[in-house]
Amino acid sequence: MHSEKQTPVKYYVGIDVGTASVRAALVDECGTVVAHADQPIQIWEPQSDHYEQSSADIWAACCSVTKKVVCGVDASCIRGVGFDATCSLVVVDKEFQPLAVNSEGQNHRNVIMWMDHRAVSQVERINATQHRVLSYVGGVMSVEMQPPKLLWIKENLEESCWQKAGYFFDLPDFLSWKATGVTARSLCTVVCKWTYTSDGGWDDSFWKMIGLEDLVKDKYEKIGSHILSPGESVGKGLTPEAAKDLGLPEGVAVAASLIDAHAGGLGVIGADVKGHNLPCENQPITSRVAMICGTSSCHMGVSETPIFVPGVWGPYFSAMVPGLWLNEGGQSATGKLIDHVVRGHVAFPELQSKAAASAHSIYTYLNSHLDLIKKSLPVGFLTVDLHVWPDFHGNRSPLTDLTLKGMVVGLTLSRGLDELALIYLATIQAIALGTRHILETMEAAGHGITTLFLCGGLSKNPLFVQMHADITGKPVVLSREVESVLVGAAILGACASGDFASIQAAMAKMGKIGRVVQPNHEHKRFYDKKYEVFLKLVEHQREYRSIMNS
Numbered sequence: 404m405h406s407e408k409q410t411p412v413k414y415y416v417g418i419d420v421g422t423a424s425v426r427a428a429l430v431d432e433c434g435t436v437v438a439h440a441d442q443p444i445q446i447w448e449p450q451s452d453h454y455e456q457s458s459a460d461i462w463a464a465c466c467s468v469t470k471k472v473v474c475g476v477d478a479s480c481i482r483g484v485g486f487d488a489t490c491s492l493v494v495v496d497k498e499f500q501p502l503a504v505n506s507e508g509q510n511h512r513n514v515i516m517w518m519d520h521r522a523v524s525q526v527e528r529i530n531a532t533q534h535r536v537l538s539y540v541g542g543v544m545s546v547e548m549q550p551p552k553l554l555w556i557k558e559n560l561e562e563s564c565w566q567k568a569g570y571f572f573d574l575p576d577f578l579s580w581k582a583t584g585v586t587a588r589s590l591c592t593v594v595c596k597w598t599y600t601s602d603g604g605w606d607d608s609f610w611k612m613i614g615l616e617d618l619v620k621d622k623y624e625k626i627g628s629h630i631l632s633p634g635e636s637v638g639k640g641l642t643p644e645a646a647k648d649l650g651l652p653e654g655v656a657v658a659a660s661l662i663d664a665h666a667g668g669l670g671v672i673g674a675d676v677k678g679h680n681l682p683c684e685n686q687p688i689t690s691r692v693a694m695i696c697g698t699s700s701c702h703m704g705v706s707e708t709p710i711f712v713p714g715v716w717g718p719y720f721s722a723m724v725p726g727l728w729l730n731e732g733g734q735s736a737t738g739k740l741i742d743h744v745v746r747g748h749v750a751f752p753e754l755q756s757k758a759a760a761s762a763h764s765i766y767t768y769l770n771s772h773l774d775l776i777k778k779s780l781p782v783g784f785l786t787v788d789l790h791v792w793p794d795f796h797g798n799r800s801p802l803t804d805l806t807l808k809g810m811v812v813g814l815t816l817s818r819g820l821d822e823l824a825l826i827y828l829a830t831i832q833a834i835a836l837g838t839r840h841i842l843e844t845m846e847a848a849g850h851g852i853t854t855l856f857l858c859g860g861l862s863k864n865p866l867f868v869q870m871h872a873d874i875t876g877k878p879v880v881l882s883r884e885v886e887s888v889l890v891g892a893a894i895l896g897a898c899a900s901g902d903f904a905s906i907q908a909a910m911a912k913m914g915k916i917g918r919v920v921q922p923n924h925e926h927k928r929f930y931d932k933k934y935e936v937f938l939k940l941v942e943h944q945r946e947y948r949s950i951m952n953s
Contacts, residue, residue, distance in 0.1 A: 413902060414481045416473065416651070417892030418465050419663060420444070420488035420574060422518070422698040425464035428886055429472040429481075430893035432902065434913030436884050440471035447512055449505055452523075454516035458493050458501055461514070461574070462581055462648075470650035482902055483656040484582065484641070484649075485634075485895030487666035487888060488574040489517045490596045492552050495577075497569030504556065504564060514574065515552050518699070518735065518796070522551035523805060525558070529613050536598040536609045541715045543803040547735070548596050549573065549626075553615055565617075571626050573597070575660035582645045582657045585638035588627035589659040594719045595731065596662070597626060601720040604630075631659035632721060633669075634898035634906050658899035664731070665723045666891030667695035668703040671856040671882045672724070673910030679919050681878055682853035688724070690853045692842065694871070695888065696861035698739045700834070702732035702800070702841050704850050712848040714801030715841065725906055730850070732800035732841035737834050738861050740795055740809075744830045745769070750823040757820070770866045772824045782866070783832065783873060784929055789813035789825055791833035792940040801844035802941070810940050831867050835874040836937040842875060856880045858887030865920075872922040874930045883917035890914065 413432045419425070426441040442464045447455040465486075473481060492515040494502045501513035515521070526546040530537065537544055544550065549571070557565045572580065573592035580586050593599035598609055607619045622628055631637060637657045646653040661669065672693040676684050683690045693703040705727040709718035717730035736743075745751060745765065758768035773782050795809035811826070842852055855877050861867045862881055872879045884890050894909045903909040 411480050414476060415893040415896035416469060416481060416484045417889040417896065418469060418484065418486050419666065419888050419892055420461055420578065421663060422489055425461060425468055426889060427468035427472045428889035428893060429476065430890055432897065434884065434890055434915050436886055436889065438472040439886060440468040442468050452520040454519040455504060455512040456491065456514040456516055457511045458514055458577060459511060465578065466648040473650055478652045481651060481655060483658060483896030483900035484651065485658040485892040486575055486578040486660040487663045487892045488578055490592065490662050491516045491574040492549055493572040493574055493577040494564060494568055495570050496567050499569065502564050502567055506560065508563060517547050520546050522546050522555040525554040526551035532612050534609050534612055536606050538711060539600065539717065539719065541803060542713055545799060546805055550598060550613060554613060557615065568625065575662060579637050579657055579660045582641055583638040584642050587629040587631045587637055587659065589633055589661065590630050591633045591661045591665055591722045593627050593630060594722045595716065632725060633659050633661050634895045635659045636899040656896065656899040658895035661891065661895060663888055664695040664701035664703065667858045667888040668693035668723050669894055669910060670887035670891030670914055671858050672703065673907060674882065674914035674916050675911060676916060679916060681880065681919065686853065690851055691856055692852050693856045694838065695859045696737055696857060697859040700734045700737040702838065704730050704845055704852060706850060710849045712845050714803045715845060730845060732845065734834060734837050735799045736796040740793055741827065741830055743795065745823065745827055748823045748826065749818045750820045753820055754823060766864055769824050769827050772820060773828055776821055776824065781926060783870065783926060785825055786829040786832060789829045790936050790940060791829045792944065793830065793833040793837055800841050807941065807944065810944060812940065831870050832874065832933065835870040836934055838871060839875045839934060854878055854880060858882055868920050872920045873926050876922050876927060878922065879920040880916055881918045881920065883915035
């Protein structure tokens, strides 16, 4: 009998460094996750608002999870590797050895994490300059960006770190350097977090004005003099040393990287939506917003022309999808806030034991408990007298006010599981109301948003998803693969390999829709009222601050 010779499957490895763990996936050319592994990484909090990690610990975890997902796979079928990571700051000396970002001199702790807020004084001074580059970050730079952190290092660790530093990397760029030996930076990181512009490059006057003229003198060698587009092939692929570390063949293509949220956006925003009766069908990709929800949340919208949105980062040209401008809204604490509220409640031990007894996660159990206590009401209506302002870690968008604090209105003396379930629900609603605030600000500036595409850990929670649909009034699309960030990283590797002509082509083939969640329009009036209360909360916070400071 004649049998046709099968074409070998092509695989790509996506490696994602999140806040608390490193994950890897083996992904085929249709966007299916074939294998997946994860490993926790260490976080140090030496003092309040100081968060540090170790680049050696992170790389070791990358190697461990990658070896797991490629185990038993024909190495010749693995075509490319893509990295994404949080926008943390990695510091190494001139020999690429780690340098301490702390006064204790602990060199292995050489990463200032994205969520570190030590540089509040520095970012206030940077914003006071009103330099023109700030117009590309919503008018106000965030403490989570790299210039204030660099200035903090110079002012606080000049001898031990600043003078000895050879390179300052965004974490995604550190990973591509570690894999290839090439110090090229991704356009995504330098545009979004370092003030590089795609048309003008680095602005000497900005760095001189904020007191970091040292970086200009060496022609930006320390922060990036060679810039590549995301998905572009870096150097000659994996070095022999990196290949051995990762368990992959030498020379496998390595892509210029992305920030983790942008990789998530890449993994979902370009999916084919035909046949799902969505408002974004037959509309350009600019009608979509990708929302990546994990420890924090990011809201990624693209446009054909630059749109300047007050309090929303960007516009950044080609930072996520080549040829399109990106605006990025965000909430600094979402998954972290839900965990904080739930685990800090007096009824948490009871929740923990009951969830364990029922063999469910604590959040699945809470969702079920809410269904039990709702009686004849829709679940969301249980919070008619309970309201949360969610900025426990400051407001990133659209108010760009680091000093804002969280608020809860409507507490009672009750301490049971019912009350824990209600504050959990009100917190999720507050996060969704914050998303509505961001989307309305983007729409007022010129975006035309019809559909939300959700990915990340919180998108696995059906209550979180339904609240976002109901409160924004927009359908929510969930990808077929829950690990959309890893698919996005793999898309980068697929582009670097040359197997796809463009990122857009890879997005269309590898990004797949799983489920659509429609808003319940009958609940619109209730959530409009909740939103009105939500906006009143911040007004009251600012009013009482004004009184106390007068």
